Amino acid sequence: MKISYVTLCIMLTVLLAKTELSMEITCNALQLSACANAIISSNPPSAICCSKLKEQKPCLCQYLKDPNLKKFVNSPNAIKVSDACGSPFPIC
Known part of the structure; x- marks a missing residue:
């Protein structure tokens, strides 16, 4: 029973990862x-x-x-907005 549960979890993880990678992001300021x-x-x-x-x-x-x-x-306000949205500014 544990093997099938672990296998199922691995398969779901792989499928979700592939789905996430296949979504294309269109950069549009x-x-x-x-x-x-x-x-x-x-x-x-x-x-x-x-x-x-x-999204961006x-x-x-x-x-x-x-x-x-x-x-x-x-700008400082843009960074505040990013933080307020719960999406901290990335480190570039």
């Missing part, structure tokens, strides 16, 4: 516009902002390389 109000005004971020921020989190290091986006993405 405009998706972060939902957070503009929270970043500019220091208001709490909306649920939509947090959702978009979590893998792209944040790429955005930091763009001089036009760096000011927006790397």
Whole structure:
């Protein structure tokens, strides 16, 4: 019984890992516009902002390389919004 349970757990882990890897992330900085109000005004971020921020989190290091986006993405308020959303800023 333990062997089949362990085997099942391993299979589920492999399937979930493959599913996670197969999802493509489309980096689109405009998706972060939902957070503009929270970043500019220091208001709490909306649920939509947090959702978009979590979707775009893998792209944040790429955005930091763009001089036009760096000011927006790397501002103290943007980092506060990221923390408030429970999605700490990645270390690039």
